[in-house]
Amino acid sequence: MSPIAAPRLHTADPIAPFYGPDYGALVRTDPQIAGVLLDELERQRSSLQLIASENPASPAVLAALGSVLSNKYAEGYPGRRYYGGCAQVDAAERLAVDRAVALFGADHVNVQPHTGAAANLAVFAALLTPGEKVLAMALPHGGHLTHGAQGNFSGTWFETVGYPVSEQTELIDYDRVRDLAREHRPKLIICGATAYARLIDFAAFRAIADEVGAHLLVDAAHFAGLVAGGVIPSPVPYADVVTLTTHKTLRGPRGGAILCRAELASAIDRAVFPFTQGGPLMHAIAAKAVAFAEAAKPEFREYAAQIVANARALTEALEQEGMRAVSGGTDTHLAVLDLRGRDGAGVRTAVGAKVTGREAEMRCERAGIMLNRSCVPYDSAKPMVTSGLRVGTATVTAQRMKEPEMRRIATLIGRAVRDADGVAVPAVEKEVAELVGEFPLYRPR
The missing domain is CATH 3.40.640.10 (Type I PLP-dependent aspartate aminotransferase-like (Major domain))
Structure with missing residues (x-):
């Protein structure tokens, strides 16, 4: 594989200290890995991160990790x-x-x-x-x-x-x-x-x-x-x-x-x-x-409360998109959605025609929305296929998004999951980019 030139970070970027002052040495020594780091940073910044087990570490945490x-x-x-x-x-x-x-x-x-x-x-x-x-x-x-x-x-x-x-x-x-x-x-x-x-x-x-x-x-x-x-x-x-x-x-x-x-x-x-x-x-x-x-800081308590409020808002909005919330909702940072959907009378209200968790995950990623497939209780699908999705709100809350943004996200997920032929990808991807642009991860100083 031929060497690649890693892009330079702007010095006002809050993540810059963790690729420097030795970032230049990394570029010279291993430009391929330097490029991977910058590409991953760009991926995190340019897409929606809704995987419940992920969260962006603070710049101070990253500083200690790179010490x-x-x-x-x-x-x-x-x-x-x-x-x-x-x-x-x-x-x-x-x-x-x-x-x-x-x-x-x-x-x-x-x-x-x-x-x-x-x-x-x-x-x-x-x-x-x-x-x-x-x-x-x-x-x-x-x-x-x-x-x-x-x-x-x-x-x-x-x-x-x-x-x-x-x-x-x-x-x-x-x-x-x-x-x-x-x-x-x-x-x-x-x-x-x-x-x-x-x-x-x-x-x-x-x-x-x-x-x-x-x-x-x-x-x-x-x-x-x-x-x-x-x-x-x-x-x-x-x-x-x-x-x-x-x-x-x-x-x-x-x-x-x-x-x-x-x-x-x-x-x-x-x-x-x-x-x-x-x-x-x-x-x-x-x-x-x-x-x-x-x-231990007061602002973290506010952050934690907003995580839960966002999870509830996102779950309710996803139900409007035809994704039934397992157990009827959430009390935490995550929700599990049954893509087969059923209303209170047992009538099928599925978001898509027989869409599986794996298919829905792939459709969302294609549009810049990162989440993961999940089994639902008493699932008839195999574990690598599943009938559900799992979403989490820790990262988007760290980006300072609130309930109105959760409703926007639910609409984008619904459009992506229903998009079997990829026709809606460009439009959804564009709206995702606009949303994360309004709430940047590791926002510049």
Whole structure:
């Protein structure tokens, strides 16, 4: 492949510091990768980002990620490292831990997990022995890969039982969860999901776990930022352990963290290091500290509240486009839409003629709208095809869009999904560009 010349960023651009002063060196050394970085920045800026698990990290977070802390090896924990020269990274990790403890009101926090999946693996390692039983939301109904999928560690090394949502309401049936817990006597119960838009009754799960003598893990990967922003209830008072990611609604770097009760702190820490991980990513931990500090500010609470308001407005508008909201709506940052659609009388109101989730995702991307296919409860389509879509509002809210823009976005999605032949692509793409131009990502100073 021939070398390519990467475009220069304007010096007033707020993202410029993260490609310089060494950006010039990157252009000279590897112009192909430099070009990829700029192309990706342009993609993010020129299209609508509605993937529920994504959010743009702040310039301050990006600065920490691109820092010299990436150079430091620091196996162990602050004050107990296996390498010398760790005074500064110790300070960074202590700040991250202290800020997370204050933000979430947890007894203990481990900020070293590289990802949310790594955090869940550590919890399994700390609390379970291979072969023991786990009760978690069924994957086709909104659960996560690390909650029992075959091929994943959770479904390979442990006996997992999935609880479904109600076929009538598409909400968690807590009586059914209790029945399954009594029948299977799991050692660990997991609540939290990747495609469930409603609030979870943590007190009900706590009571069920206590009744059968199980630990309770809340996977807050998706909604941790909404908890930090005070717009949904916190699981911390009810859970033995809470895992989260820092890059979704928290708007931080890609990574994970674990909150737990004081009596589990030692077991959790040993499960992270040395059992499942070696050296921590100290630049990422510093970036987590920045994100926790940002999430403690009053403006973050306003941001979190607007995420939820936007999600509700977008969901309602998408229903007007013929996409039925699973469970009837949303209480969080995301919604799952059934493209097969049905009104209250069971009459078909589908957005398109037999359009699948995969087709709808591809049609939207073609028009500059990024979202993802999703299974819906009791879906007859295969997981790689699906009958639904999942949308999230964290990124567009970070761009300062509000309810009127959500209604514009819903109209654009509806037009894109119905556009089987690609005739409407140019017009929709043009309107997408105009919208994101009004609300630029990483807006110039």
